[in-house]
Amino acid sequence: MCGIVGYIGKEKNIHFLVDTLKYLEYRGYDSCGVAVAKNGGVFLQKSKGKIENLKARLKEEKFSLGIAHTRWATHGVPNHLNSHPHFDCCKEIFVVHNGIIENYATLKDRLIRKGHKFISQTDTEVIPHLLEEFNKKEDIFEALIHTVEELEGSFAIVLFRKNTHKLLFAKKDSPLILGILEEGFLLTSDIPAILPFTKELINIEDKSLGVLEDNRCRIFDFNGKNRKLKKERVELHQVAISKKDYSHFMLKEIFEQPKVMERLISFYVKDEEINFKDLNLPLTKLKEISKIFIFACGTAYHAGFVGKYLLEKYVGVDVEIDVSSEARYRKIRFSSKDLVLAISQSGETADTLAAVREAKRKGAKVIAICNVLGSTLTKESEGLISTLAGPEIGVASTKAYTAQVFSLLLFSLYLARVKNIMNANSFANFLKELKNVPLYQKEILERANEIEKIANKFSRFGCFLFLGRGINYPSALEGALKLKEISYIPAEGYPAGEMKHGPIALIDEYRAVVCIAVKDELYSKMISNVQEIKARKGKVLGVVNDLNEDEARLMDEIITVPNFRITDVSPLVVAVPLQLFAYFVAKNLGCEIDQPRNLAKSVTVE
Ligand code: AGP
Numbered sequence: 001m002c003g004i005v006g007y008i009g010k011e012k013n014i015h016f017l018v019d020t021l022k023y024l025e026y027r028g029y030d031s032c033g034v035a036v037a038k039n040g041g042v043f044l045q046k047s048k049g050k051i052e053n054l055k056a057r058l059k060e061e062k063f064s065l066g067i068a069h070t071r072w073a074t075h076g077v078p079n080h081l082n083s084h085p086h087f088d089c090c091k092e093i094f095v096v097h098n099g100i101i102e103n104y105a106t107l108k109d110r111l112i113r114k115g116h117k118f119i120s121q122t123d124t125e126v127i128p129h130l131l132e133e134f135n136k137k138e139d140i141f142e143a144l145i146h147t148v149e150e151l152e153g154s155f156a157i158v159l160f161r162k163n164t165h166k167l168l169f170a171k172k173d174s175p176l177i178l179g180i181l182e183e184g185f186l187l188t189s190d191i192p193a194i195l196p197f198t199k200e201l202i203n204i205e206d207k208s209l210g211v212l213e214d215n216r217c218r219i220f221d222f223n224g225k226n227r228k229l230k231k232e233r234v235e236l237h238q239v240a241i242s243k244k245d246y247s248h249f250m251l252k253e254i255f256e257q258p259k260v261m262e263r264l265i266s267f268y269v270k271d272e273e274i275n276f277k278d279l280n281l282p283l284t285k286l287k288e289i290s291k292i293f294i295f296a297c298g299t300a301y302h303a304g305f306v307g308k309y310l311l312e313k314y315v316g317v318d319v320e321i322d323v324s325s326e327a328r329y330r331k332i333r334f335s336s337k338d339l340v341l342a343i344s345q346s347g348e349t350a351d352t353l354a355a356v357r358e359a360k361r362k363g364a365k366v367i368a369i370c371n372v373l374g375s376t377l378t379k380e381s382e383g384l385i386s387t388l389a390g391p392e393i394g395v396a397s398t399k400a401y402t403a404q405v406f407s408l409l410l411f412s413l414y415l416a417r418v419k420n421i422m423n424a425n426s427f428a429n430f431l432k433e434l435k436n437v438p439l440y441q442k443e444i445l446e447r448a449n450e451i452e453k454i455a456n457k458f459s460r461f462g463c464f465l466f467l468g469r470g471i472n473y474p475s476a477l478e479g480a481l482k483l484k485e486i487s488y489i490p491a492e493g494y495p496a497g498e499m500k501h502g503p504i505a506l507i508d509e510y511r512a513v514v515c516i517a518v519k520d521e522l523y524s525k526m527i528s529n530v531q532e533i534k535a536r537k538g539k540v541l542g543v544v545n546d547l548n549e550d551e552a553r554l555m556d557e558i559i560t561v562p563n564f565r566i567t568d569v570s571p572l573v574v575a576v577p578l579q580l581f582a583y584f585v586a587k588n589l590g591c592e593i594d595q596p597r598n599l600a601k602s603v604t605v606e
Contacts, residue, residue: 001027001074001602001603001604001605002027002028002069002070002084002098003024003025003027003188003189003190003193004067004084004096004098004158004176004187004188005017005020005021005096005158005186005187005188005189006158006160006169006186006187006212007020007063007067007186008064008160008167008212008213008214009184009214010064010183010184011063011064012064013061013062014036014058014061014062014066015055017036017067017068018032018034018051018054018055018058018068020068020186020188021034021068021193023188023190023196024188024189025050026600026602027098027190027600027601027602028071028072029049029051029595029600030049030072030073030078030598031046031047031079031080031083032053032068033054033068033083033085034054034066034067034068034085035066035067035068035087035094035160036061036063036065037160037162037163038063040162042091042094042162043061043063044087044094045057046080046083046084047080047083048079049078064214065165065166065167067095067096067159068085069083069096071083071084072605074100074605075121075122075123076120077121081120081121082120084096084122084124086120086122086124086125086127086128087128088116088131088132089116089117089132092132093131093132093140093159093161094161095124095127095131095159096157097157098156098174098604099172099173100123100606101123101124101153102123102153103150103151103152103153104153107130107151108125108126111126111129111130111133114133116133127151127159130150130151131143135161140164140166140168141209141211144168144209145209145222147170148172148209148222149222153173154172154173154350154605155170155172155173155174156169156171156176156189157170158187166212167185167187167211167212168209168210168211169187169209169210171207171208173206174604175190176188176204177189177190177193177194177201177202178202178204178210178212179194179197179198179200180200180201180202180217180231181197182198184214185212187212189604191374199234199235200231200232200233201231201232202229202231202232203232205219205227208220208222209224234374248587248593248594249393249594250394250398250486250579250583250593252394253394253398253399254576256390256399257398257399257402257438257441257445258439258441258442259438260390260399261406261437261441261572262438263388264387264388264403267388268407269431269434272428272431273417276385276410276411276414278383278384278385279367279384279385280384281365281367281382281383283418285365286418286419287418287419289317289338289339289419290318290338291317291319291320291335292311292318292319292338292339293319293321293327293332293334293338293339293340293341293359294308294319294321294340294341294343295321295323295324295327295340295343295359296344297323297324297349297351297352298481298603299396299397299401299478299481300343300344300397300404301321301324302474302475302477302481303404303408304341304404304408305321306471306475307321307341307343307404307405307411307412309470309471309568310408310409310412310471313412314415314421315412315415316419322355323351324342324351324354325354325606327355327358327359328351328354328355332362333362334359334362334363336363338365339367340364340365340366340367341367341369341411342366342367342368342369342381343404344368344370345371345392345397345400346372346601346602347368347370347371347372348604349602350603350605350606351606353377353380354606356377360380366382366383367381367382367383367384367385368380368381368384369387369407371386371388371392385407385410387400387406388403389403393601395485395594395596395600395601396485396486396579396582396593398579401478402441402575405571405575406572409434409568409572413427429565430566432565433569436565437569437572437573440569440573441572443562444559444573444577444580448580451577451581451584452580452584454541455580455585456584458512458539458541458581458585459487459584459585459588461489461510461511462489463491463506463511464480464489464491464492464511464512464513465480465491465492465494465499465503465506465507465512465513465514465538466479466483466494466513466514466578467513467514467529468495468496468515468516468526469495469496469529470520470522471567471571472516472518473495473496475570475578476494476495476496476516477493479491479514479574479575480492482578482579482582482583483581483585483586485596486582486586486593487585487591488597489585489589496526496529497529499532500532504536507538508537511538512538512541513533513539514541515529515530515542515543515555516543516574517543517544517547518543518545518567518570518574519545519546519563527547527551530542530554534554539556541555541556541557541559541581542554542559543559543561543574543577544559545560545561559581561573561574561577
């Protein structure tokens with residue numbers, strides 16, 4: 001993963017590099033570092049942890065050539081030595097890298113035999129040493145061509161050599177964007193990091209190398225052949241991102257959900273019909289669809305899981321869902337009547353991109369359900385459903401999740417209409433209920449204080465089970481994921497009916513069990529499962545609506561959600577108390593909520 005920055009141009013303060021790096025912190029925050037050319041030497045500073053730590057160590061320093069890096073550790077623990085920039089034996093070549101060098105062990109052995117000294121455990125460190133090796137006979141650009149020939153895996157690399165006023169780069173399967181500034185050139189891992197400084201940019205093509213000098217930019221293919229510079233003007237607005245009065249981005253984003261749902265309705269529902277303009281598939285093709293594959297990771301996978309229930313029920317198609325990292329390696333055969341839905345908040349998740357590329361190679365049509373316009377996924381898919389959640393900063397996904405579920409609901413209803421499966425009355429009825437969702441969510445948000453009190457009581461438990469059935473089985477998975485990723489408490493999501501096949505062995509008075517028991521066709525079965533937990537003294541927190549007194553007595557605590565007219569909207573609503581519950585448990589335990597340990601907002605390595 002990791003985020004990289006490089007600058008060459010008119011003199012600036014070193015804080016410019018670090019402030020640009022801050023836009024990339026969502027890619028990793030285990031450690032960071034900066035190197036700038038200075039008076040014939042190089043000034044290097046690294047720091048463990050967040051970019052703020054690095055910033056605090058830097059004085060006002062002028063520079064005109066430099067690189068910076070924020071790391072999500074793959075090879076080697078997050079410490080000073082493993083932080084980027086990495087350098088060669090003579091400390092002359094400085095490199096930042098995003099990606100993974102898969103053959104680094106072989107290269108490292110070879111270089112050590114040639115006398116190179118390594119100081120880190122990273123895969124990246126082979127790059128400056130290879131450059132050093134080739135640079136003995138060739139200039140640094142030729143050395144880069146030969147270095148790249150040796151590398152297997154994915155990489156976006158930015159580097160400079162002491163006493164050579166040039167910034168060089170290479171890219172394969174990891175993103176790299178070049179911003180054209182009035183005063184120079186800025187390389188970064190994504191577009192939003194460039195937009196504050198310029199709208200003119202070049203999205204570096206895959207398998208490219210480049211050399212930047214003060215007023216000159218040259219880009220080549222891996223054989224050293226010139227590439228045409230394809231400049232673009234990006235008109236995306238840089239949205240002011242702040243926590244406002246909320247203590248964390250996660251809380252702010254939880255509270256934004258009703259607005260996001262309203263936005264989706266007003267964007268996709270016109271004159272009481274649902275319309276998707278960017279599917280890029282003719283109606284005849286849509287009518288033919290008989291099987292849908294859903295690929296996604298983490299929270300997006302849970303949203304896709306809800307989508308599976310909806311598409312099967314309302315569209316009558318077969319749906320297979322896989323986490324992208326598995327889908328990619330399955331021997332799936334796609335027919336011309338199949339459709340792939342790839343779901344991703346960031347649109348940069350390496351596993352999902354790889355699964356999509358594999359499906360496309362086999363002839364499948366892909367629609368992205370994505371939150372970031374202009375991301376790699378939106379560019380590589382035939383069609384797009386934009387989830388319109390706005391920037392999501394908290395690493396734990398909240399509003400992006402409900403936006404994905406809502407989009408899938410709209411898409412299911414749309415397909416049901418296209419295929420003539422749902423009659424006008426049921427459709428109108430469903431649309432009416434969809435419009436109630438923001439109200440249902442607001443109703444819960446107004447009771448956030450109650451949920452905080454319950455969360456405080458439950459935060460002493462060292463282990464949680466989350467149970468749900470049917471369309472709320474994925475809600476249980478998502479509830480457990482939210483809790484574990486921000487509070488570090490072990491939490492498992494399970495289909496309640498499966499509990500007796502193993503997990504029930506965990507139940508005693510020290511286990512907390514969150515039971516999603518909203519009134520639907522499986523309600524009575526869910527209540528039986530709650531009985532089984534109580535018989536074994538488990539502590540039950542029910543997420544419920546409309547339960548009678550006997551049922552209420554079964555639960556140790558309850559969070560009430562509204563009564564739904566159509567229970568298939570319930571995942572959109574029960575998500576809210578589960579997110580708040582996880583948030584308040586983590587807060588009570590003093591955890592770092594917006595940037596939990598070991599995670600990153602965008603997972604750009606396999
Ligand atoms: C969610 O809270 C996670 N941090 C994570 O599971 C995330 O949903 C996953 O990495 C997929 O990301 P994407 O939606 O950007 O593809």
